[in-house]
Amino acid sequence: LNEKEIACTRPPGMTLLDFIRYEQNLKGTKIGCREGDCGACTVLVGSLQQGRMQYKSMTSCLLPLGNVQGNHIVTIEGVNLEQGQLNQCQQAMSDEGATQCGFCTPGFIVSLAGFCLGDKLPTKENAIAAMDGNICRCTGYKSIERAAGHIATKLEQAPADKLEFLVANNFLPSHFKSVAKKIAAFQGLNGEPEKNNPALKKIGGGTDLYVQQADALINADLQFLSNDEQLKGIVLEKNLCVMGSAVTVSDLKQSTIFRKIFPKFDQYAKLVSSTPIRNMATIGGNFVNASPIGDFTIFFLALGATVHLRKGNEKRSLYLRDLYTGYKQLAKEKDELIEKISFPLPSKNDFFNFEKISKRTHLDIASVNTAISISIENNNITKATLSAGGVGPVPLLLSRTSIFLEGKSLGINDWMEDLLKIARSEIAPISDARGSSDYKYFLLCQLIRAHFEVLKNERAALT
Numbered sequence: 001l002n003e004k005e006i007a008c009t010r011p012p013g014m015t016l017l018d019f020i021r022y023e024q025n026l027k028g029t030k031i032g033c034r035e036g037d038c039g040a041c042t043v044l045v046g047s048l049q050q051g052r053m054q055y056k057s058m059t060s061c062l063l064p065l066g067n068v069q070g071n072h073i074v075t076i077e078g079v080n081l082e083q084g085q086l087n088q089c090q091q092a093m094s095d096e097g098a099t100q101c102g103f104c105t106p107g108f109i110v111s112l113a114g115f116c117l118g119d120k121l122p123t124k125e126n127a128i129a130a131m132d133g134n135i136c137r138c139t140g141y142k143s144i145e146r147a148a149g150h151i152a153t154k155l156e157q158a159p160a161d162k163l164e165f166l167v168a169n170n171f172l173p174s175h176f177k178s179v180a181k182k183i184a185a186f187q188g189l190n191g192e193p194e195k196n197n198p199a200l201k202k203i204g205g206g207t208d209l210y211v212q213q214a215d216a217l218i219n220a221d222l223q224f225l226s227n228d229e230q231l232k233g234i235v236l237e238k239n240l241c242v243m244g245s246a247v248t249v250s251d252l253k254q255s256t257i258f259r260k261i262f263p264k265f266d267q268y269a270k271l272v273s274s275t276p277i278r279n280m281a282t283i284g285g286n287f288v289n290a291s292p293i294g295d296f297t298i299f300f301l302a303l304g305a306t307v308h309l310r311k312g313n314e315k316r317s318l319y320l321r322d323l324y325t326g327y328k329q330l331a332k333e334k335d336e337l338i339e340k341i342s343f344p345l346p347s348k349n350d351f352f353n354f355e356k357i358s359k360r361t362h363l364d365i366a367s368v369n370t371a372i373s374i375s376i377e378n379n380n381i382t383k384a385t386l387s388a389g390g391v392g393p394v395p396l397l398l399s400r401t402s403i404f405l406e407g408k409s410l411g412i413n414d415w416m417e418d419l420l421k422i423a424r425s426e427i428a429p430i431s432d433a434r435g436s437s438d439y440k441y442f443l444l445c446q447l448i449r450a451h452f453e454v455l456k457n458e459r460a461a462l463t
């Protein structure tokens with residue numbers, strides 16, 4: 001934790017936020033919502049990857065101690081310079097008057113420090129995006145954005161391996177230089193990952209569970225999946241892409257394999273939560289959460305994904321579309337673990353698209369979302385899979401709509417109105433805070449039209 005090595009006997013289900021504030025008396029990290037929304041509690045979590053420390057911003061209010069064992073935690077106190085003057089991020093915020101009541105400022109500074117330590121190009125846009133999980137209630141965004149712009153400009157001179165640069169130029173204190181060595185010394189001390197004990201409550205990133213039941217989890221018997229190497233990784237096996245269930249949204253974004261299959265993935269991921277949540281949220285957690293609007297459930301449903309389950313030594317596989325039996329009801333025993341997720345690799349004639357509408361473009365859950373996967377031969381659709389969220393009690397695979405699409409010509413789409421009629425007959429949206437039932441019927445139809453607009457434009461761009 002910052003410069004200090006911590007060995008502790010506190011319950012692993014306790015949140016890092018409570019540990020750092022109340023056990024370590026580091027009060028710079030603030031508590032706003034305790035739901036992952038405001039970013040006041042943002043910390044950096046560093047892990048050793050191929051000899052280098054990689055830092056990710058996370059919301060400490062949703063982060064159990066068990067998920068950070070063997071990592072370097074950086075709080076706002078940990079980015080203060082030894083000499084006492086402001087570091088570059090603090091100075092830029094101060095110069096721009098980017099802090100009013102100051103409550104949110106530590107979170108912003110920590111996110112900016114994470115940007116400095118990361119591999120993203122030093123542009124103002126990327127610096128601002130790094131703070132997409134931070135909310136300022138005093139609304140000083142323009143001055144914060146200008147401060148982010150100054151930081152991006154100053155980073156333009158930094159070499160690829162920039163830790164020395166960051167320390168020499170007052171972005172970070174010098175103790176960062178010795179962290180990799182300290183963390184390496186911990187490796188092997190963590191012991192084996194918890195064996196899959198069906199009796200333990202499974203925690204992925206905790207971004208769903210800790211919003212719902214943080215207090216109950218403190219002293220629960222838990223199995224932490226996030227750092228279990230057996231549940232990580234994205235690989236190609238014959239004609240399948242196979243990924244561990246503890247892969248996070250950010251892991252997908254960084255995977256060269258995944259980016260090659262889905263060149264537009266950054267565009268999709270941008271619509272999902274915020275950087276800190278994407279750094280924590282696992283795909284397995286998104287499936288088991290069973291929200292009718294789970295973005296990755298909808299995404300992988302259209303890909304014909306399979307989940308590979310394990311309980312003790314018993315293993316079985318199930319199509320993702322068969323996992324959902326009713327609202328938050330799963331065709332899976334409570335203590336079955338999703339180990340892996342696989343989906344067939346699209347061929348070069350296949351088209352995939354994901355669309356999401358929410359009340360805000362970013363950092364919001366969907367009113368309606370949908371994905372489509374289509375195989376095309378000679379301008380005809382040979383196979384189609386269309387999924388839709390927010391329009392029924394479970395994430396839906398629109399099977400009749402998908403079958404209707406087969407054999408249709410892309411040249412003449414006089415079938416669109418009939419297609420939408422079938423889609424409407426397969427859904428039963430309810431009116432709620434995300435929109436009225438009528439609005440959701442309308443939205444899904446518009447998003448289906450959008451899939452085909454995107455397809456038309458992409459095909460036109462190829463000719």
Ligand SMILES: Cc1cc2nc3c(=O)[nH]c(=O)nc-3n(C[C@H](O)[C@H](O)[C@H](O)COP(=O)(O)OP(=O)(O)OC[C@H]3O[C@@H](n4cnc5c(N)ncnc54)[C@H](O)[C@@H]3O)c2cc1C
Nearest residue numbers: 036204205206207208209273281282284285286288295338
């Ligand atoms: C601020 C905020 C914004 C969000 N925005 C979005 C959004 O835009 N789109 C969206 O889809 N979701 C969103 N979410 C919801 C959440 O982040 C996702 O559903 C996430 O993928 C859950 O994954 P997790 O690993 O954090 O789940 P956890 O909270 O760790 O677990 C969720 C459930 O899954 C079980 N579980 C986890 N992994 C496994 C496994 N491998 N096998 C068996 N059971 C398992 C747990 O026991 C628990 O019941 C948001 C959440 C927050 C806090």
Ligand code: FES
Nearest residue numbers: 032033034039061
């Ligand atoms: S307290 Fe708001 S995100 Fe953690």
Ligand code: FES
Nearest residue numbers: 102104136137138
């Ligand atoms: S400065 Fe007051 S909440 Fe951001």
